Amino acid sequence: MTTKLTYNQFRSAHKGTPQKELSKLWSDYKEGTYSFPAQEEPAAQEESVAEAIDEEEVPIIEDSPKEVKEPSMNELCKEYDKLLNKMEKFSFKFVGDAKQKGEARLKELAELTRPKNYTCSPTDSWKIWFGPTSLCLLINTTKMMGFRVTRGWWQKNYQTTIYVDRELLPNNDVIKREVTKLANSGRYIPRTPVIGVECKLPKGVKDIELRGGQSGDY
Numbered sequence: 001m002t003t004k005l006t007y008n009q010f011r012s013a014h015k016g017t018p019q020k021e022l023s024k025l026w027s028d029y030k031e032g033t034y035s036f037p038a039q040e041e042p043a044a045q046e047e048s049v050a051e052a053i054d055e056e057e058v059p060i061i062e063d064s065p066k067e068v069k070e071p072s073m074n075e076l077c078k079e080y081d082k083l084l085n086k087m088e089k090f091s092f093k094f095v096g097d098a099k100q101k102g103e104a105r106l107k108e109l110a111e112l113t114r115p116k117n118y119t120c121s122p123t124d125s126w127k128i129w130f131g132p133t134s135l136c137l138l139i140n141t142t143k144m145m146g147f148r149v150t151r152g153w154w155q156k157n158y159q160t161t162i163y164v165d166r167e168l169l170p171n172n173d174v175i176k177r178e179v180t181k182l183a184n185s186g187r188y189i190p191r192t193p194v195i196g197v198e199c200k201l202p203k204g205v206k207d208i209e210l211r212g213g214q215s216g217d218y
Helices: 007-012 019-031 073-089 097-113 151-158 173-184 205-212
Strands: 126-130 135-140 145-150 165-168
Touching: 007 019, 073 097, 126 173, 135 151, 135 173, 145 151, 145 173
Parallel strands: 126 165
Antiparallel strands: 126 135, 135 145
16 A cells, blocks of 8 residues: 655654554554544645655664774874973973873883884994984984984984984985885884983993993993
């Protein structure tokens, strides 16, 4: 039997009827086994396309929970350098629990962004490329692992070290090409290295003397 009324019209004729009972009556009506009691069946009227849709036959699409996007390598590394700089610049704010939480987060970020097969030794060879901007590329040439560093970071930590090859470049093209090559092979970390863990270059005279002897790590 062809249904004469739309669901909206049928529902309007049964106002106050519980939804469960209304659904059963609607099914009976569509099958032709239902007749309107004691009142004249309402006339079917033209409705808009939107109103004419059989509401019960249209599946309800629930909003799916938004997927939690995992932060990228670059985002994690940016967070590391930003937090490191903040802790060094505002060290008076990072005391007690705040300092412990900051250091714990730095360690976590370093581990998340460090290739699992990378280890550093005090006798590894290094080179650093200085471009025309503050951006520099530091490479552990023994393990072929590159790090994104800045002139300020280098001057603060390793300006006086002698165990590194330095090269000043007129532009950043060579650095960009080398970064791309290292990144494609999973051997580039776009942040400063963790001193004493990922970079064990001697920082001062004492460290240089230790490296020149048989003391190993410092």
